[in-house]
Amino acid sequence: MDSKDLKLYEITAYTENHVGLLSAIAGIFARRSLNIEKLLVYPSDVPGIHKFKIVTRCEDDKIENVVLQIEKKVDVLKAFYHINNEYSGRESQLVRELVAQREKEENNK
Amino acid sequence: MAEKKISGSDILLRSLIHQGVEVVFGYPGGQIMPVYDRLMDYGDSLRHILARHEQGAIHAAQGYARAKGAPGCVIVTSGPGATNVITGVDDAMVDSTPVVVIAGQVPVSLLGTDAFQETDLIGLTTPITKWSYQIRRPEDIAWAVARAFYIAGTGRPGPVVLDFTKDAQIGLAEYVPAECSFIRSYNPHPVPSEEMIDRAAKMIDESRKPFCVYGQGIVLSGAEKELAAFLEKGNIKAGSTLLGLSALPSDHPNYVGMLGMHGNVTGNILTQECDLLIAVGMRFSDRVTGKLSTYASKARIIHIDIDPTEIGKNIPVELGILSDAKVALSRLTEKITARKSDEWGMEHIMCRAVEQHRVIDPELHSEDAELHPGEVVDAVASATGGNAIVVTDVGQNQMIAARYSKFTSTRSFITSGGLGTMGFGLPAAVGAKIGTPGKTVVLFVGDGGLQMTEQEFGTIKQEGTGVKIVLLNNNWLGNVRMWQELFFKKRYSFTRMVNPDFKMLADAYGIDCMNVETREELKEGIGRMLSDDKPFLLNVHVQENSMVFPMIAPGKSIDEIMLNEKDFFDREK
Numbered sequence: 233m234d235s236k237d238l239k240l241y242e243i244t245a246y247t248e249n250h251v252g253l254l255s256a257i258a259g260i261f262a263r264r265s266l267n268i269e270k271l272l273v274y275p276s277d278v279p280g281i282h283k284f285k286i287v288t289r290c291e292d293d294k295i296e297n298v299v300l301q302i303e304k305k306v307d308v309l310k311a312f313y314h315i316n317n318e319y320s321g322r323e324s325q326l327v328r329e330l331v332a333q334r335e336k337e338e339n340n341k
Numbered sequence: 342m343a344e345k346k347i348s349g350s351d352i353l354l355r356s357l358i359h360q361g362v363e364v365v366f367g368y369p370g371g372q373i374m375p376v377y378d379r380l381m382d383y384g385d386s387l388r389h390i391l392a393r394h395e396q397g398a399i400h401a402a403q404g405y406a407r408a409k410g411a412p413g414c415v416i417v418t419s420g421p422g423a424t425n426v427i428t429g430v431d432d433a434m435v436d437s438t439p440v441v442v443i444a445g446q447v448p449v450s451l452l453g454t455d456a457f458q459e460t461d462l463i464g465l466t467t468p469i470t471k472w473s474y475q476i477r478r479p480e481d482i483a484w485a486v487a488r489a490f491y492i493a494g495t496g497r498p499g500p501v502v503l504d505f506t507k508d509a510q511i512g513l514a515e516y517v518p519a520e521c522s523f524i525r526s527y528n529p530h531p532v533p534s535e536e537m538i539d540r541a542a543k544m545i546d547e548s549r550k551p552f553c554v555y556g557q558g559i560v561l562s563g564a565e566k567e568l569a570a571f572l573e574k575g576n577i578k579a580g581s582t583l584l585g586l587s588a589l590p591s592d593h594p595n596y597v598g599m600l601g602m603h604g605n606v607t608g609n610i611l612t613q614e615c616d617l618l619i620a621v622g623m624r625f626s627d628r629v630t631g632k633l634s635t636y637a638s639k640a641r642i643i644h645i646d647i648d649p650t651e652i653g654k655n656i657p658v659e660l661g662i663l664s665d666a667k668v669a670l671s672r673l674t675e676k677i678t679a680r681k682s683d684e685w686g687m688e689h690i691m692c693r694a695v696e697q698h699r700v701i702d703p704e705l706h707s708e709d710a711e712l713h714p715g716e717v718v719d720a721v722a723s724a725t726g727g728n729a730i731v732v733t734d735v736g737q738n739q740m741i742a743a744r745y746s747k748f749t750s751t752r753s754f755i756t757s758g759g760l761g762t763m764g765f766g767l768p769a770a771v772g773a774k775i776g777t778p779g780k781t782v783v784l785f786v787g788d789g790g791l792q793m794t795e796q797e798f799g800t801i802k803q804e805g806t807g808v809k810i811v812l813l814n815n816n817w818l819g820n821v822r823m824w825q826e827l828f829f830k831k832r833y834s835f836t837r838m839v840n841p842d843f844k845m846l847a848d849a850y851g852i853d854c855m856n857v858e859t860r861e862e863l864k865e866g867i868g869r870m871l872s873d874d875k876p877f878l879l880n881v882h883v884q885e886n887s888m889v890f891p892m893i894a895p896g897k898s899i900d901e902i903m904l905n906e907k908d909f910f911d912r913e914k
């Protein structure tokens with residue numbers, strides 16, 4: 233299948249703002265020969281958390297694993313994917329809750 | 342109370358000791374000399390093993406980690422020292438081995454200038470580590486080391502690389518011991534919900550022919566007892582991946598042997614015939630699954646693994662449980678109904694008998710005057726009573742060692758699985774012996790693989806490491822020769838080896854050696870080899886054209902099992 237016949241996915245990843253993370257994430261795409269159509273990295277709505285927005289064409293049965301591979305990076309808190317623009321506004325709320333919950337776990341240690 | 346400032350090199354070494362590191366494997370060079378200079382004064386509190394090549398150092402650290410169950414640690418210089426560890430870093434990544442590599446790096450001011458022996462190690466290793474980090478200031482060392490060990494050893498273990506700049510090594514700072522047991526963006530202890538466990542228990546109770554396939558996840562989470570208890574309560578048969586070997590004792594009544602390409606007939610057939618496949622701590626490698634579309638096609642599948650990227654990656658599963666194997670198995674065992682009978686009937690006994698009759702007996706009782714490698718492994722297993730740690734290299738020696746070794750305790754089989762790194766064996770055996778000095782460590786290695794890292798004879802000589810090296814010497818790159826015979830019309834392109842006199846080589850290093858050609862010599866040689874705790878090379882001339890069967894050809898369904906060059910296993914017969 234020609235890659236332009238593939239669906240466009242938008243991946244969002246919420247991360248620490250650490251050196252080298254961009255190339256670590258880019259490597260996940262390059263290794264699978266996935267072309268990045270669009271890339272944005274900026275501070276998210278959640279204080280202290282950065283956000284990657286990556287648009288790529290990907291086979292439907294591969295996208296889930298790509299997102300999990302991103303999330304597996306130690307410095308990534310959470311990653312999501314959407315088809316085209318059906319973006320969920322709840323994402324940053326979810327991440328905010330996750331950060332709060334993880335910090336509670338740390339304090340309970 | 343401000344403590345006195347000490348150098349970054351001291352902070353590094355004290356941080357390693359603080360992490361419980363007892364042994365480091367390494368090799369010095371320009372950009373790590375400040376660390377080596379301090380290392381000399383640490384004496385017994387940090388034992389340094391000088392390898393003969395950085396690849397040897399990292400494989401030794403891997404062998405150490407896998408035998409001992411503690412992270413391995415490596416110190417090397419920048420540039421070529423660092424690039425020489427990369428094979429081992431990748432090997433540790435695919436085989437989930439906790440190792441921490443500390444590599445020297447040029448001063449910060451020279452980064453990015455192509456300075457002498459500057460290599461972008463972070464760039465090179467990011468895709469093949471759990472974490473790669475450059476330490477630029479002495480203040481960051483204690484933190485980075487604590488974090489490195491936490492990441493390497495938790496969740497699905499793996500390698501971490503610390504790129505240690507010269508500035509950080511020589512700069513001064515206070516040493517404040519650091520701990521790491523939490524990183525907000527990293528959760529190595531996922532807890533499966535009650536509902537997941539209930540669903541799994543229900544699926545198990547509903548099944549009539551359940552089968553369990555397990556991997557190294559059992560060993561890594563220390564779930565050996567939990568696995569046995571689970572299998573016994575549910576009366577479930579189980580097969581192991583190559584890396585899972587020794588997690589169950591070989592004579593466990595529920596154990597049916599190894600899975601995959603050169604696995605036992607039983608495990609592969611039961612996978613195809615079961616109505617429920619319970620996969621624990623394994624990753625459905627293509628060497629285990631064969632053709633994906635026909636794999637376990639009659640079964641519902643439960644997959645328990647700690648790595649979310651493995652669940653559903655190769656095989657779609659009905660129920661994926663993200664969990665440590667030990668936690669999931671113990672909770673599952675409580676929930677399942679004890680069962681007395683199973684519906685396998687004679688099936689596994691029949692499979693076993695066919696393999697015994699068609700493959701194992703002819704190999705162990707060969708009419709040939711020359712020894713079959715299987716006889717050698719079998720004789721060693723009998724002599725050690727299955728109590729040795731078995732290390733292998735890669736190739737036929739590896740498959741035969743896996744097939745014929747016997748295990749009585751866990752962490753007794755150390756091999757390069759996912760990467761299949763020739764040259765892994767000798768240094769890994771050195772590391773395993775150093776990590777578990779009370780154990781007998783036997784290495785099975787081919788003549789090709791031995792020559793990839795034979796420089797480690799030097800380490801053995803210097804340290805007096807009592808590894809028992811069994812060279813299955815066939816004068817070929819045997820495994821490739823076998824594939825050429827089977828799949829490349831017997832065109833033996835560059836697989837013949839003209840070998841050195843291995844006995845002279847061993848002599849040169851002061852390693853006892855015996856050449857073996859006959860069955861009598863084999864018996865005598867094994868006796869001599871195991872009579873003390875000194876290093877020994879048993880150079881066994883084995884059949885040059887032997888094959889490894891059963892075999893499932895790559896890409897074939899795992900019930901298309903070749904018993905020899907012509908015949909396939911036939912369930913109906």
Ligand SMILES: Cc1ncc(C[n+]2csc(CCOP(=O)(O)OP(=O)(O)O)c2C)c(N)n1
Binds near residue numbers: 734788791815817819
């Ligand atoms: C570093 C490396 N290079 C090449 C290979 C490919 N390979 C796999 S098995 C094998 C032959 C191994 O021969 P030998 O070490 O003599 O062992 P045998 O198979 O004869 O037991 C080769 C070349 C590999 N696995 N690793």
